[in-house]
Amino acid sequence: MILKQFRNLLHQKKEQILIGLYIFFFLYSCLMIWEVFIGPYRSYESIRRYNLYPFKTITEFLLNNGKYTFEVIFINLIGNIITFIPLGFFISLLFRKSCKLLNTSLLCIFIIICIEIGQFILNVGVLDIDDIILNTLGCILGITIYKLISKLCCE
Incomplete structure (x- = not known):
């Protein structure tokens, strides 16, 4: 009963929620x-650093x-995971009609690799395969x- 009311409320406010999520993504x-x-x-x-050995x-x-x-x-292990949870969520939201785990994951990996290469080129961090992982x-x-949220809210 409560879930049904929640779904109805979400459906009524869908446009406002999406606009809010897009602003949050920006x-x-x-x-x-x-x-x-x-x-x-x-x-x-002065020296560019990199690690290409997984783990x-x-x-x-x-x-x-x-x-x-x-x-x-914490920052180097857990922080690298937590920081990119929103990226996976928002990429799924932006491409929700074609949101397949493999396709969305590949797009995220591409973005992450671009970030790592950008850090290496600009010499503002370490290009690290473990960061990509x-x-x-x-x-x-x-x-x-x-x-999970889509399944709960939209079924």
Whole structure:
């Protein structure tokens, strides 16, 4: 009964909700651009750094956690996942008519790779395959959340 009333309310306010979500996506995109290219965690070094070995950085943080503070481990592992959950959600929302897990995931991976290459070219971070893995995991969680919400609200 409550779910039916909730669905009716969502249906009545669908346009307003979509506009709000698009505005939120725009703000999220601006924040992401700031965070990955300009923000306080960016390192500006004379040597460009990269890691092309999968799970090297993840393993380093997990096995040598005594070398790093909890904040550093959290930001580098959990933060890389959480930060990209909205991207998976919003890409699913933007392309909801053709929203298949594989297609949406591939688009997210393309965006993430562009970000990583951009950081490398601009020398504002480390091009790291582990970031791509963790960011993609976040996107897949976002896609899954979108699909669950869509199923709950639209069936």
